[in-house]
Each structure stands twice: as structure tokens, then as C-alpha cells.
Amino acid sequence: MNLPPLVQSFVLHFGEMGSRWGINRTVGQIYALLYVSPRPLCADDIVDALGVSRSNVSMGLRELQAWNLVLPKHIPDDRRDHFTTPDDVWQILRVLAEERKKREVDPTLSVLRELLMQTPGSEEERHAQARMAEMHGLIDRLTTWYEDVKRLETERLAALLALGARVTRLLEAKDKVVGLVRGRKES
Template sequence: MTTPVDTLSPVSRRFVLHWGEMGSRWGVNRTVAQIHALLFLAGRPMHAEEIAEILVVARSNVSTSLRELTNLNLIKVVHLLGDRRDHFETGKDVWELFRTVVRERKAREFDPTVGVLKECVADPAFAQEPADARARMKETLVLMSALSAWGEEMLRLEPATLMKLMKLGSKIQKLLRENA
């Protein structure tokens, strides 16, 4: 007897399960990551019941996970002619998915930290903090602001250019040393 999860090929099942494990390491619920992986591999819109059946998870868990993926801008709702159910799909372009993840994580995690550091440094009480603590906060703000600006620049690059840049790796370090 085959179970719904058996409708995935062994390779696809392995990818979906691994993506779920990775999701939990990234701070995302395992089912959320597995649903995203399933939609990515399927390359077509799927409704919640189908997702629940294939992954053998509760329908309520699928609904909650789909809401989270929608809030993260990783999936969108689509409607199919003749079917009143909501269907969900994710982008097929791995580079656009990468950009979405980076943008969303930056907005939710990085930018608030930069904002709090700016507020701390601007607070009149900041002058009362020990000099070494003030220096560390300022250095952290400078670093995070520079990383934020660099990240924005990287997100604007075309995928081919970004791939070339990533492949340069240690060659950039050598180039910078030669021009220093």
C-alpha cells in the first residue's frame, strides 16, 4: 500500500525532508519549510488538501504554515478556473527566492537592530554609558550599517553578475591587497 508521501520520488522526498530540517535550523517551522520545498519542486499551484495529503500532516498545520509562508512573501495565492479553493505557488526562479529571503530577513531581523542601535547612540543617556560600551555600540552600528548598504547593493545586481562576484571569492582579497 502506498501512502501519499510515496507520491514524491525518493529524490524529491529527500529534498523536502532536508529542506524541513534546514528550515528548523533557520528558525522556521519544519512543516513550513517542507511545504515551501514541495511547492518549489512541484512548480505548479497546489491546494492545501493536496499538500496535507502528500506531506501527511494535519490540514490545520498546513493552513498555519501557508499563512506564514504568505507573510514571508515566499508564496502567493492563485485561483484556478473551475476550482473555488485557494491554490498556492512559489517562485520558480531560485535567485528571486534568494532575494526574497534576504530582503525579508533583513527587514525583520537586521533593520530593527540597526534602528535600536541608532536610538541608543542618539539617546542623551548614551553619554553616561562606559566608554568601552559606547565604542562597541558605535562600532556595531557602523558595521551593521555598512553590511546593510552592501546587502542592498548586492540585491540590485543581476543574477549572472552576482554569481560572477561570488565565484571570485579569494581573488577579491588578492586584488584589494594589490591595490592597497
């Protein structure tokens, strides 16, 4: 590996974090490299930069494309495929959230739904099912919220984030207004 020190640190860090994020070292490094690269890179560029085998890079790119985190980008007059990351970080966030949900949440949601359809055959099963219902309820709320929020344009989403916990004040204000209106109508 022979990279500018800043880039190298970044790439190595992503490699190390990879396992915590559910991807392997090489995949993490490839992503990091593409993320900071000023231009799309081809597989051989990546081999040179990271010092891993050609086939490993091929597999890594495959996986990153499956995650929609890396896109092929054609470079005119070059037969080789080149790759980049989407450059809008918000877009990256969306992709990441979507993929993680698909892999980490959806399967559990569907298993829970299935188990909740069954009739419990004992007190123990009845209790277990009640617990599963609680879990299902929570996950369901969260995913519904997520489905709502992901449709917002970036600008609105950013505004919402910036607002943070202060949304609740807005909520309170709303309740008050609604209360007032109701009060007037009822009187």
C-alpha cells in the first residue's frame, strides 16, 4: 500500500471498522479509497493502492455494488470498468439505511409476524407471544416512521435534524393551538 498518509489512515480505519459494520476488511478499504478518490478508479488501480489480490478486489466491488454503495462509471476510451461512490453523502446515508433495514430488520419482522399468527399451546407460549408482539409493535413503528422519513427531500430532512429535540416544543405548541381551537368550537 502506497498512498498519501491522510488517505492511508482513512482507508486503514475503514478496514478495521469493517468487521463491526458487517463487511470485511478489503471491502471497507475499497469503499474508503473510492470515497476519497478525486476520480473513478479501475480494479487494477485498487489492487495497486491496497496491495491485495486482483480477485479479492473483484469480489469486493461486487459486494459494494450489491449494497449500492459503489457505482460503475464508464471512462471514455478505456475498456476497463471504473468505479466511484455516489458523491452526495445524504444519498449514501439513504442507501445505507435502506440496505441495513433490508438485511437486519425485515427478516425479523416477517418471522415475528408469522409467529404471531400461530396459536399458543401453553401459558409459556402465550407469554412468549406477548413479548414478541411488543417487539413487533416497536419495530413496526420504527419502520413505518422510517418509510415516511426517507421520502423527504434532503433539505427538509436536514431541517428536521437541525431542529432536534426542539421538535417537541413545536408539538406542544401545536397541542395548545389545537386545544384553543377545540375550546372555541365547544363553547
